[in-house]
Amino acid sequence: MVRKLVPAAxxxxxxxxxxxxxxxSGTPEKQHATxxxxxxxxxxxxxEQKIDADRGTLQLAEPMETDYQGSPAExxxxxxxxxxxxCRPAKTETCTTSCTLSDSICxxxxxxxxxxxxxxxxxxxGRCAKANKTCDASRTKCCGCQ
Numbered sequence: 001m002v003r004k005l006v007p008a009a010x011x012x013x014x015x016x017x018x019x020x021x022x023x024x025s026g027t028p029e030k031q032h033a034t035x036x037x038x039x040x041x042x043x044x045x046x047x048e049q050k051i052d053a054d055r056g057t058l059q060l061a062e063p064m065e066t067d068y069q070g071s072p073a074e075x076x077x078x079x080x081x082x083x084x085x086x087c088r089p090a091k092t093e094t095c096t097t098s099c100t101l102s103d104s105i106c107x108x109x110x111x112x113x114x115x116x117x118x119x120x121x122x123x124x125x126g127r128c129a130k131a132n133k134t135c136d137a138s139r140t141k142c143c144g145c146q
Contacts (some may be wrong), residue, residue: 040115044127047108047115051134054101054108060137065126068133073125075113076132078106078139087143095145102138109135 055062081087081099089095109131116124 040119041124044112044115044119044124047112048127048131051105051108051112051131054105055134055138058098058101058105058138058141060134060141063130063133063137065130068126068129071129071132073113073116073128073132075110075117075128076106076135077110078135081139081142084143087139089142089145092145095142098138098145099142102135102142105131105138106135 052062080103081089087099089099109128112124112131113128116128
């Protein structure tokens with residue numbers, strides 16, 4: 001049994017040693033480990049994960065590539081639902097939660113699109129267009145909430 005565990009333990013040790021250490025910020029007395037994505041692509045992926053989590057909570061379908069192909073890949077600058085005079089959800093806890101999640105999705109979509117402008121490649125533009133489509137769907141759900 002021990003002989004079988006030794007190779008596994010060695011692999012785990014090698015992976016742990018090869019892993020990139022967390023970046024630290026703050027004074028030496030107050031060092032807090034914060035993991036920052038290395039690249040703008042990684043930042044986009046992290047923001048997409050947040051959008052996917054919020055989209056799941058709102059029970060929105062993931063946009064199909066055909067839904068957002070050819071869509072503008074630029075920041076929409078969607079204003080928060082509470083500041084949009086055209087957005088009139090009911091004053092219920094469900095609608096408030098829906099709009100809070102929508103605002104989060106749209107803020108993250110805006111961040112993705114700003115990164116996409118900096119990166120200026122097809123992959124990033126596609127991520128921006130998809131995030132914008134999710135923002136639109138979440139805003140429709142928020143503003144139509146009754």
